Amino acid sequence: MYRTHTCGELRIEHAGTQVALSGWVQRSRQFGGMTFIDLRDRYGITQLVFNMETDPDLCKQANDLGREYVIQVKGSVRERSNKNPNLPTGDIEIETTELNVLNKSDVPPFTIEAETDGGDDLRMRYRYLDLRRPSVQQNIILRHRLAQEARKFLCDNNFLEIETPFLIKSTPEGARDFVVPSRMNAGQFYALPQSPQTFKQLLMVSGYDRYFQIVRCFRDEDLRADRQPEFTQIDCEMSFVDQDDVLNMFENLLKHLFKFVMGKDLGDVERMSYADAMRLYGIDKPDTRFGMTFTELNDLAQNKGFKIFDAAELVVGICAEGCAGYSRKQLNALTDWVKRPQIGAKGLVYVKYNEDGSFKSSVDKFYNQEDLKAWADKMGAKPGDLLLVLSGATEKVRKQLGQLRLHMGSELGLRKADEFKALWVLNFPLLEWDEDSERWFACHHPFTRPQKGFEQIENWGDIKADAYDLVLNGNEIAGGSIRIHERDLQEKVFDLLGMSKEESESKFGFLMGAFEYGAPPHGGIAFGFDRLCAIFGGAESIRDFIAFPKNNSGRDTMIDAPSPIDDEQYTELHIQPGAELVE
């Protein structure tokens, strides 16, 4: 037996007990003829004491131990004379009588501390050491707890965890599939699932009523900073539900996670239409931890001689509370910020609502004090506030002002990492027009239910869907919809999407077939689990919440994957290297 207790377990009431502990040498100090070693494992740290006077041989052995050595010790627990109130085991230490080195350690290539000196590449190559750092370990444990609590909630609500296949059929649409050549079926390929969408719908057709799975999904997309080719979803589906049933269930799931993982009360989850989100926040996933909502100023700002505003489809502003004192330098910096290519605004109009009630603006030439007072009143501003106004084409200017709003929120400290605000965004459009391919795409996915009466709507862009996103602190953490459960409606929507009958039959014939045998009304949702973990952990990047993530080229540099395969494997799989590789 390697240990009787873990390194986080011993307390003052164990004093006098003989124990065995195993773990890693965290650090070692020599002090007045004594050697003190902090022994670490996942559960905590326990202090070991070696005495040069009473056992010089053992003490010398202890002095030879390096950092990260793995050791086993035996000894008796005793009360410390110098207690450490910051450590759960800080009341005791081990008077060591036996020491066994279980494994040595080379000097790690970076320090195993919360703040390490290792760069990203080095830490990824030695991920097994990076994973020892307490900050990363806390993230991985947080992920474990979130998974268990999510499961508990779902099981308690009669959801069944049902595994769906990973080797499925390639139906390229939107994102690219990862594919797997079949050895037994020459010239044919499996695809890895982008989500278990069709399978969970089939489970509803099969009568399983409530399904969930915490499941890996795969998308062969060009990787942006915080995207992974494989990612995890909490994937759920329910039968005999309308939209409200789904929203209620999953805001309760989120509240449960807050309560039992964070010990926090999430509070109410607001519901907002997509149109309102765009109108008030310029984005479909508003950060509602702070206000600073948009005010449209066309009626007040146009036809006063300022050509730029007059020519604009939309003049719209936000009120930055208490910022009237911004210096010229600060205002210039803001102007430069919105003019960056990532934002793309042509300029920024500001209006200072001075403490004395007067106004100072960058457009004083066109607007008198009364005009500006009217703006301020409409925006609910008070003396001391700063109005920031943009203009242009509606969609574009909303997006720009939305980004400026988030920027100001950050600047003013309104986006607190330990404050949480969730929101449902509803009534999404069913379709969006893609300029490049000149066709309509499904905003959510082609199985999403159009809202009633959609056939009467002339402009397809105005058709709304029974789709919903759950937004937390400005991040989309979940998205879902009520699904189509009738063959004829599904055919109509495939038709809207420009899919021929042959194509829809070959790709999704099995699903439309299933709809002919008593498919119940159903709907569902999927949470992006990596992102959810990162937000709960108060972090921006998902990478440190994944045990073995890939880098931006989709590589695992630790195991060095992907890698070439043997000629024999090519042959068996009925494939050859691409022409560009063999020339």
Next chain:
Amino acid sequence: MYRTHTCGELRIEHAGTQVALSGWVQRSRQFGGMTFIDLRDRYGITQLVFNMETDPDLCKQANDLGREYVIQVKGSVRERSNKNPNLPTGDIEIETTELNVLNKSDVPPFTIEAETDGGDDLRMRYRYLDLRRPSVQQNIILRHRLAQEARKFLCDNNFLEIETPFLIKSTPEGARDFVVPSRMNAGQFYALPQSPQTFKQLLMVSGYDRYFQIVRCFRDEDLRADRQPEFTQIDCEMSFVDQDDVLNMFENLLKHLFKFVMGKDLGDVERMSYADAMRLYGIDKPDTRFGMTFTELNDLAQNKGFKIFDAAELVVGICAEGCAGYSRKQLNALTDWVKRPQIGAKGLVYVKYNEDGSFKSSVDKFYNQEDLKAWADKMGAKPGDLLLVLSGATEKVRKQLGQLRLHMGSELGLRKADEFKALWVLNFPLLEWDEDSERWFACHHPFTRPQKGFEQIENWGDIKADAYDLVLNGNEIAGGSIRIHERDLQEKVFDLLGMSKEESESKFGFLMGAFEYGAPPHGGIAFGFDRLCAIFGGAESIRDFIAFPKNNSGRDTMIDAPSPIDDEQYTELHIQPGAELVE
């Protein structure tokens, strides 16, 4: 809102309540001016009543409903005059006042009953209907419960659920990998994991102490009857453990599952060496629900003039209790059974221990009554028993007699589906010689720890490993080992396996590197979850415990996968169709 209650929920105390129910039409009967419909969902069946006298329109609508139609009804709960004690809802029925057809159903291609008239192929093609059958639904729910209880036990024992990657590196060794061409890394491939073995070992190096995952694994093998290309493991690893620690933990897991899923007490889990299992049962996964262990008879049966026995390396028998009365026909059938090519014995010697104490055998020419009495005594036989004896080369004859033993066990009803007996098999050989490739292979895998002192053993086949299998009713349900945690020992074992330094470094350099930074002693186990579910469900085949299984050609006939991919996909993935496909 589609329903106020499920179809399994209403009881006598709900009488008088207004309710809404949704579900499938299970069956419909007309009787004395009334129509009765059994409405079904996952939770149960509720009887609906329609009255031609009081509401002829509604009753006519009800009469038009077909099997598997999806409907919603409203009405009031009332006590039945004719109660059904076999149904939890059998005390009540719904006096229906409103009926809405939510979806129609075509006539299913086979009956949705426990015993269906659908063949295997048809049921797989319409798996979403097959999954409606109550027997299959019970299996899927059993699987859900086993997963939840396994997780609960492991979490309660401080195991962390940590997800490991699915896109890893191909290291062909033993079974073939499924591979995934990388679009972003031309000419390179990911592999799908055959198990998370190296990652879970790295997690131990990282100090996570106890890991588990219920995880999909992939093996591109030629499929035997009950193999699937993707299968699920309960995968576990622990640090600072010796073999006993692991055995104790996981026999407790199995006991927990029995207690909380089956409501049964599993009883003690015996421990037996591989050598004893082979000697006493002729197999490394003995079914210990019954005895009938082997007795070796060389000392008694050789040198009595029977040349076949004299020439044999091993003469060995079993005692079939109470079978002395077997007829000539029955004995001939047994002889034919062992002579089938699947078994391959040359013949079968029997000895009847008659009730009067006399013996009658097929070798009376060579053995007198006293000789046969000595056999019987050694085998612990009593009057009325039948001794069955085989001879030949040790390994072969043990295997043959092992199969005969199982056959006799089945014949005699000793392998009861509702009786469970678990067993640890220990002290496996480290290596096995492969005649075809003329090299040593790892019996378990190359990370398995050889037992102490292995360097002194001359015959490599005699080296034992710290490996263990958990056997339940003659099925291997889990296997594992204590692992190597030192670089030099791992190198030695790779060397034994005939792997060059370059090869081992390129395949497993990351793991051996990790061993240099303080790797703790560790070991683990993996349960075959599909098989475990099948045994708990008292079934032979794993297929009905997997929601969407593949057939023996690795195809999903419902979605029609695998399937061809587009030319564009080939190009993007830097591959071409195999030469044999384009000629």
